[in-house]
Amino acid sequence: MNYTYKLTTRGLCSELNSLLGFYESVIDEDCQIFIDASASQYFKSVSILDVFKFPSAFINSPHSDSTIISGNRWRKSAVIQHKTKLTTQQCAEFFSYTDTFKQKLNKNITKLSLPTKFNCFHIRRGDKVGEKLYEWTQKTGRTESKRFEFCDYLKHCKNIETIFIMTDDYRCIQEAREYINNNNLPHNILYLTQEPQGGHSETLNIQNDRRYSKQELVQFFSEIEIAKQSQQFIGTKSSNIFRYITNQCVKDVEFISLD
Numbered sequence: 383m384n385y386t387y388k389l390t391t392r393g394l395c396s397e398l399n400s401l402l403g404f405y406e407s408v409i410d411e412d413c414q415i416f417i418d419a420s421a422s423q424y425f426k427s428v429s430i431l432d433v434f435k436f437p438s439a440f441i442n443s444p445h446s447d448s449t450i451i452s453g454n455r456w457r458k459s460a461v462i463q464h465k466t467k468l469t470t471q472q473c474a475e476f477f478s479y480t481d482t483f484k485q486k487l488n489k490n491i492t493k494l495s496l497p498t499k500f501n502c503f504h505i506r507r508g509d510k511v512g513e514k515l516y517e518w519t520q521k522t523g524r525t526e527s528k529r530f531e532f533c534d535y536l537k538h539c540k541n542i543e544t545i546f547i548m549t550d551d552y553r554c555i556q557e558a559r560e561y562i563n564n565n566n567l568p569h570n571i572l573y574l575t576q577e578p579q580g581g582h583s584e585t586l587n588i589q590n591d592r593r594y595s596k597q598e599l600v601q602f603f604s605e606i607e608i609a610k611q612s613q614q615f616i617g618t619k620s621s622n623i624f625r626y627i628t629n630q631c632v633k634d635v636e637f638i639s640l641d
Contacts, residue, residue, distance in 0.1 A: 383413045384448040387456070389422040389430075394602070395622035397422060397453055402468070402476060402629070404456040405437075409466045416444035426593045433599060435480050473630035479603070486596075490604040494572050500544040502609040503535040504617030504624065505554040530640045532558045535616045536569075538638050542613055547573045548605040548623075574601050614638060 387404060389397050401417070408415070417440065419425035425433075431442065468476065479487065532554070539545065547555060552575050562569050606623075609615050610631045617624045619639035628637055 384445040385415045386444045386448040386450045388418045390453045394424045395626040400453045414441045424594045428596045486600045487604050497544050501542050501614040502546045502612035505549040532561050544570045552577050552579050
């Protein structure tokens with residue numbers, strides 16, 4: 383059986399989590415899979431195959447007889463039940479990076495001079511907490527998440543003073559600095575977020591045909607890899623990013639959810 387797996391306009395980790403689930407459902411079959419990423423705002427300028435080196439079942443062009451599977455409907459249209467559940471190590475290997483992309487990640491991470499022990503806070507902003515345009519409630523029934531502040535994360539932080547903040551909104555960095563300064567705390571903040579970044583809206587991204595650059599993807603996956611090396615990862619389990627990291631984290635990270 384051959385498949386053309388079509389990514390949708392959903393968030394990046396939502397799409398990647400679904401892709402992994404689909405692969406688990408067909409892993410024991412003699413099939414070939416082509417990923418059609420033409421609808422994804424993340425892989426319009428950068429090929430997904432320039433980021434990941436997937437298993438040999440994945441091919442560069444589709445077969446003429448391939449079955450088309452939508453990334454947000456694969457459970458209904460591909461296979462009724464999972465046939466295989468990959469281990470955490472296998473999940474990590476499934477999303478292994480190309481050599482060129484990995485070099486860019488390593489260079490990006492090295493410049494931070496991360497200590498041996500640090501914690502990672504994933505702070506959500508943008509449409510996820512109602513700060514940006516959000517039009518999916520009527521379509522999906524889902525609502526925005528509760529907004530959690532830096533202090534909500536910090537109270538779970540155990541005896542580690544270096545904190546890497548994973549966020550797409552630079553205001554989170556500013557708020558963290560202000561809280562630390564106002565309370566005379568010894569914590570050190572590290573981050574990759576740039577000042578122009580102000581959170582995002584998937585709705586506006588789609589309307590404006592937003593296309594992510596390689597530099598933006600390098601930043602995002604650098605943050606992912608940093609999170610996987612932390613002592614504690616503190617975020618919200620309702621986030622696809624939380625689930626994506628949890629599914630493939632081979633290091634002994636303590637995961638803490640605020641929701």
